[in-house]
Amino acid sequence: MNLAILIPLVILYIGIMSGLAYYGYKKTVTQEDYLIGGRNTNPIIMALSYGATFISTSALVGFGGVGSVFGMGLLWLAFLNIVLGIFVAFAVFGRRIRKMSMTMNATTFSTFLGKHYESKFITIFSGIMIFVFMPAYTSIVLIGGGRFVQESLSMNFNVALLLIALIVMAYVISGGIKAVMYTDAFGAIIMLVGMAIFLVLTYHAVGGVVEGHNALKALSSMVPDEMAAGGHNGWMSMPAFGSPMWLTLVTTLIMGVGIGVLAQPQLVMRSMTVKNDKALYRSMIVGSVFIFFMTGAAFMIGPLSNVYFMETAGQLAIQTAGGNTDLVIPKMINSLMPDWFVYLFTLTLISATISTVSSLIHVQAASFSEDILSTLGVKRVLWNKIRPARLGVIIGVVLAILLAYILPGGIIAQSTAFWFGICAAGFLPSLVGALFWKGASKKGAEASVITGFVASILGFLFLKSSQSTAFGLSQLLFGKDFLLPFPWTHIDPLMYSLALSSVVFIAVSLKTKASEDRTNKEWEQKEIKAAQQ
Structure with missing residues (x-):
């Protein structure tokens, strides 16, 4: 790359981002x-920020690379992203979250649930879950950005990782969500332009839409034996029903992320930032267009990379990337695209990384300060000098960087599904109950949150082979990498942990709601009598 062109471009980009962050800082007066x-x-700012937060390097690099293995079947995830992640999240969930959060004066996801159910336990427990497990997701977003910078600029991966993290920390500490959303919106515009151009040039490189798809279909005979044994039927078809690859594609990649988006704290909080329902509906239109171009493009480019690399290198994409799916998209860009596009996409990936990481770090900091410390009555930390939110940002960034150095290659898509899955299992039943079911009880919500997280985490530690083998706890305790045979080794824990937490939520609520109502009425009567006396 021509550093004489790239460096001024990056300086201009950082200057604009810094200006927007400073504008957000000046607009930030109250908590x-x-x-x-x-x-x-x-x-429009909210929609672009939501989309930029939702679509990170996880989607562009991680899932784009995974698409080179699983094929066009991954487009079902793009469909769910739009239907659930935009229409349901805004028009159905968002309207009620906005109104209820104003009534309760809730400013975080955990305080929203805790105040609705009048449960400090839910606030603190869910805050701890977010603060402890979100760094795993944050770290893989950093990895995606770091890997692209490593490939494009021939920069040391560790240096790239640290540089991105420090930029994010600087403006999240100072400007809060306003700085995050303004910079997100600017980054989203760059991402949209970059991916639209990438999609058009990819189809041009493979001969057009019809020719490209026909060429991809013709590659079915080139499916490696190992993938064919796992159920792979070619890149234009779904894997064989019930096969290991089908279970991974459907239960982990499609359902895990597609359903999990509804319970993402960093996305749910966006509904609290607008002033009325009309603003949510306007956001929905902009968000849908953005998600379509981002996820749809990435999930089509990934499979088509096989056609391109077969024609230019005589290998499938995953072979060209040395078996690491996280490198497929960066290598394709460097090989296919003209220099000017590499510069543009460098900014696209940096934008995707910074926008998502900044939102995640902001939510971690809010969980640390508001959900945990503030609920416990702690207002200042470290000799009464540092606000908990600022300390939360620093801790979140440090944890994310450490995990980014530790996690293995090719982990981006799997880690994304892990985070989305445990959020869905732990939060979704109680969130739906808070929004739509008057029969939901405090004890039902508490039991559901615990059940969902515990069942999901245990599934990843002891049943899902790809994660349980990597963690090694099952091998340490029981002498084997996983405890149950196929198909449990390939079924995502979301499928049973969400069902279990939902059943627990309904059953416990039905059993305890009446007694909780009686207790509340007795307390109200006592308070009335005390006031009268």
């Missing part, structure tokens, strides 16, 4: 401004 943008964010 409500820091946490949820004062509830008056422009709907």
Whole structure:
């Protein structure tokens, strides 16, 4: 790359991002401004920020690379991203979350659930879950950005990782959610332009839409034996029903992320930042277009990379990338695209990384300060000098960087599904109950949250072979990498942990709601009598 061109371009980009972050800082006066943008964010800014937060390097690099293995079947995830991640999240969930959070004066995801169910336990426990497990997701977003910078700029991976993290930490500490959302919106515009051009040039490189798809279909005979044994039927078809590859594609990649988006704390909080339902509806239109171009493009480019690399290198994409799916998209860009596009996509990937990491770090900091410390009555830390939110940012960044150095290659898509899955199992039943079921009880919500997280985490540690083998705890305790045979080794824990947490939520709520109502009425009567006396 021509550093004489790239360096000024990056300096200009950082200058604009810094200016927007400073503007957000100047607009941040109250704690409500820091946490949820004062509830008056422009709907277009909110939609672009939501999309940029949702679509990170995990989707562009991680899932794009995974698409080179699983094929066009991954487009079902793009469909769920739009239907559940935009229409349901905004028009169904978002409307009620916005109104209820205003009524309860809730400014974080965990305080929203805790105040609705009048449970400090839910607030603190869910805050701890977010603060402890979100760094795993944050780290793989950093890995995606770091890997692209490593490939494109021939920069040391560790240096790239550290540089991105420090940039994010600087403006999240100062400007809060307003700085995050303004910079997200700018990054989203760059991402949209970059991916639209990438998709068009990819189809041009493989001969057009029809020719490219026909060529991809013709590669079915080139499926490696190992993938064919796992159920691979070619890149234009779904894997064989019930096969290991089908279970991974459907239960982990499609359902895990497609359903899990509804319970993502960093995305749910976006609904709290606008002032009315009309703003949510406007956001929905912009968000749908953005998600379509981002996920749809990445999930089509991934499979088509096999056609390109077969024609240019005589190998499938995963073979060209040395078996690491995280390197497929970076290598394709460097091989296929003109220099000017590499510069543009460098900014696209940096934008995707910074936008998502900044939102995740902000949520981690909010969980640390508001959900955990504030609920426990702690207002200042470290000799009464540092606000907990600022300390939470520093801790979140440090944990994410450490995990990014530790995690193995090719882990981006799997880690994304892990985070989305445990959030769905732990939070979704109680969130749905809070929004739509008057029969939901405090004890039912508490039992559901615990059950969902415990069942999901145990599934990853002892049943799902790809994760349990990597963690090694099952081998240490029981002398084997996983405890149950196929198909449990390939079924995502979301499928049974979400079902279990839902059943527990309904059963315990039905059993305890009446007694909780009686107790509340007795307390109200006592308070009335005390006031009268």
